[in-house]
Amino acid sequence: MLVHAIDREVLDLLLEMGKSNFPDEFIVMLGMEKGVITTVYPIAGTTVTSDSATIFMEMIPLGMQIAGTAHCHPRGALWPSDADLQIFSESGQCHIIVGDPFEVDSWRCFDREGYERPLEVVTA
Numbered sequence: 001m002l003v004h005a006i007d008r009e010v011l012d013l014l015l016e017m018g019k020s021n022f023p024d025e026f027i028v029m030l031g032m033e034k035g036v037i038t039t040v041y042p043i044a045g046t047t048v049t050s051d052s053a054t055i056f057m058e059m060i061p062l063g064m065q066i067a068g069t070a071h072c073h074p075r076g077a078l079w080p081s082d083a084d085l086q087i088f089s090e091s092g093q094c095h096i097i098v099g100d101p102f103e104v105d106s107w108r109c110f111d112r113e114g115y116e117r118p119l120e121v122v123t124a
């Protein structure tokens with residue numbers, strides 16, 4: 001199913017995580033129901049290689065759907081790095097990057113090729 005929206009509470013949580021982890025990065029997987037991102041799955045450690053993202057995907061219980069990933073760029077632009085693009089291409093269709101100053105609009109969503117894509121914010 002196509003991801004078209006994110007629950008506002010999840011987005012707020014991601015921005016909050018960015019703020020509280022600052023200046024460190026974090027990365028999580030995003031779970032969805034009916035095309036809406038509703039869940040955050042923390043992954044141990046602060047960095048994730050494309051290998052560990054792939055392993056994580058394989059551990060997701062049947063019936064759960066992974067929308068993609070979210071991580072933060074504590075400093076620097078909200079554009080994916082080469083390493084990010086590798087992870088994007090292997091783990092879902094919707095990848096969020098949040099960044100300083102972690103305000104309502106301090107985030108962007110990318111598709112698995114690394115192109116910015118729209119994502120509606122909804123209240124569940």
Ligand SMILES: [Zn+2]
Pocket residue numbers: 071072073079080081084097
């Ligand atoms: Zn990144």
